[in-house]
Amino acid sequence: MTAGWDADSVGSLLRALGLDGVEAVNSELIVDFEQRSSAAESLERSLTPGVAPCNVFDASWE
Amino acid sequence: MVPSASSILEPVSRIDQALGSMVVLDPVGLERQCADFHEDRLLAGMKIAVKDIIEVEGLPNGCGSALYGDPPPPSRSDAEVVARIRKAGGLVIGKTAAHELACGVYTPGTGNPWDLARSPGGSSGGSGAAVAAGLCDAALGSDTGGSIRIPASLCGIAGLKPTYGLVPKSGVEPLSWSLDHVGPLGKTVRDCALLLEAIAGVHESDPTSAKRASGGYLEKLDAGVTGLRIGMPVGFFMDPIDPQTQAAFLAAVEVVRELGADVTPVDVSYLVGSLEAEFAIVSPEAAAYHHANLCRNPELIDPSIRAMLVAGAALPSSYYLRALRWRQVIADQMRETFVGNRLDAFITPTVPAPAQLHDQEEFAYPGGEEPVISSFVRTTAPFNLTGQPALSVPCGFTDDVLPLGLQVVGRPFAEDMVLRIGNAYEQATDWVAQIPPMHVTTE
Numbered sequence: 001m002t003a004g005w006d007a008d009s010v011g012s013l014l015r016a017l018g019l020d021g022v023e024a025v026n027s028e029l030i031v032d033f034e035q036r037s038s039a040a041e042s043l044e045r046s047l048t049p050g051v052a053p054c055n056v057f058d059a060s061w062e
Numbered sequence: 063m064v065p066s067a068s069s070i071l072e073p074v075s076r077i078d079q080a081l082g083s084m085v086v087l088d089p090v091g092l093e094r095q096c097a098d099f100h101e102d103r104l105l106a107g108m109k110i111a112v113k114d115i116i117e118v119e120g121l122p123n124g125c126g127s128a129l130y131g132d133p134p135p136p137s138r139s140d141a142e143v144v145a146r147i148r149k150a151g152g153l154v155i156g157k158t159a160a161h162e163l164a165c166g167v168y169t170p171g172t173g174n175p176w177d178l179a180r181s182p183g184g185s186s187g188g189s190g191a192a193v194a195a196g197l198c199d200a201a202l203g204s205d206t207g208g209s210i211r212i213p214a215s216l217c218g219i220a221g222l223k224p225t226y227g228l229v230p231k232s233g234v235e236p237l238s239w240s241l242d243h244v245g246p247l248g249k250t251v252r253d254c255a256l257l258l259e260a261i262a263g264v265h266e267s268d269p270t271s272a273k274r275a276s277g278g279y280l281e282k283l284d285a286g287v288t289g290l291r292i293g294m295p296v297g298f299f300m301d302p303i304d305p306q307t308q309a310a311f312l313a314a315v316e317v318v319r320e321l322g323a324d325v326t327p328v329d330v331s332y333l334v335g336s337l338e339a340e341f342a343i344v345s346p347e348a349a350a351y352h353h354a355n356l357c358r359n360p361e362l363i364d365p366s367i368r369a370m371l372v373a374g375a376a377l378p379s380s381y382y383l384r385a386l387r388w389r390q391v392i393a394d395q396m397r398e399t400f401v402g403n404r405l406d407a408f409i410t411p412t413v414p415a416p417a418q419l420h421d422q423e424e425f426a427y428p429g430g431e432e433p434v435i436s437s438f439v440r441t442t443a444p445f446n447l448t449g450q451p452a453l454s455v456p457c458g459f460t461d462d463v464l465p466l467g468l469q470v471v472g473r474p475f476a477e478d479m480v481l482r483i484g485n486a487y488e489q490a491t492d493w494v495a496q497i498p499p500m501h502v503t504t505e
Contacts, residue, residue, distance in 0.1 A: 010376070017376055033376075043338055043339060051391055052390065
């Protein structure tokens with residue numbers, strides 16, 4: 001399920017974060033949110049439940 | 063012969079008026095270093111420039127951004143990597159232009175020495191241009207999604223993103239803590255090996271620094287590739303790709319085979335999705351770091367970067383966790399690719415196209431259009447996600463004489479292997495001998 005972003009939901013989120021006025025809540029920003037949401041959903045579909053987040057600070061294979 | 067600051071900086075100033083690769087020179091610091099010249103040091107006499115997100119004592123650290131002041135205040139001390147360069151006898155000449163906040167692939171205001179109408183890439187575009195134009199022997203860059211390797215490829219020089227944690231980041235302005243790497247760009251692979259030898263190694267003030275031994279990058283540099291097993295990609299890196307870039311890559315594969323390596327095709331289709339994961343990690347990490355800047359001075363941030371930061375701050379944390387889980391899948395699969403195929407290394411085109419025009423936003427491939435940033439980051443960022451070492455070395459030119467790059471990827475902390483393969487290829491070809499129109503020797 002995507003978050004279904006619109007002007008109200010994006011605007012209220014930015015206000016809650018103290019970011020209102022930082023970025024105009026226009027169609028471009030909403031499309032940007034939609035695309036990022038869609039990308040995250042796409043990643044989710046390919047993940048199995050047992051996969052834990054990467055230990056980002058250890059690149060070794062040992 | 064003991065160098066002098068004025069003889070070093072005079073041609074730099076002259077050439078850079080048109081190139082725009084340097085943001086500030088350091089005659090005072092350089093004079094001090096010249097007075098302390100010792101021929102027996104590792105980097106003795108090597109002229110080195112530093113990306114403008116890395117602190118150099120007495121010089122402003124502007125990060126390509128108006129956020130840091132006009133002019134930014136001078137740094138009070140050297141970043142650890144700069145201190146190590148000085149200790150090894152390297153001569154720090156000044157700081158190079160960076161794309162704003164190290165977040166972009168254009169580096170506005172800096173030209174490509176092969177064609178000033180084109181970008182040197184980014185975000186370490188000033189470092190790439192300065193090395194290619196002969197203003198310095200090597201430079202420091204940073205790489206969060208390709209920012210060392212992209213300028214190296216576009217400017218026709220070598221550039222290495224080391225393994226995550228190998229080179230300390232103390233004194234380096236972050237973009238994305240878990241994806242940021244610091245590394246060398248040089249005219250040759252040997253220059254990169256020299257600089258890496260000086261800057262690699264654990265540092266206690268950097269919590270991401272890997273607690274393991276480093277060094278020995280020059281010892282096996284000339285060992286050749288005979289008997290090595292090297293993977294090359296099926297799909298992904300070639301889908302889509304500029305035809306001349308693809309032809310140069312396939313020709314490079316043949317050279318590596320003729321040198322005695324066993325080059326075998328491997329399936330890396332699991333890298334589909336790595337671009338989404340990269341952006342889903344960079345956005346919230348950068349937003350967290352720049353939150354105060356975002357709230358107080360949003361007008362000082364480029365609109366496209368600001369929108370990315372806003373999205374990173376506002377979108378649910380579950381998106382970030384999905385990307386980190388996907389990152390684990392990619393890392394596991396890449397390890398299986400290396401172990402299962404008994405690979406010593408993996409080679410790809412560094413990026414799928416040559417340098418873009420300054421205002422070019424998309425590449426038109428035979429298979430369709432793709433935004434410039436997505437094109438470049440698609441082929442470089444997978445190794446920021448896995449943390450593996452990845453080197454770009456010149457592998458030819460387009461018909462318009464624009465450089466192309468070959469990417470050599472190794473197992474974690476196998477920089478010696480990556481440099482060895484890059485050096486063997488470089489020695490077998492004459493790409494590195496080509497000089498761009500904008501160069502100190504052509505003036």
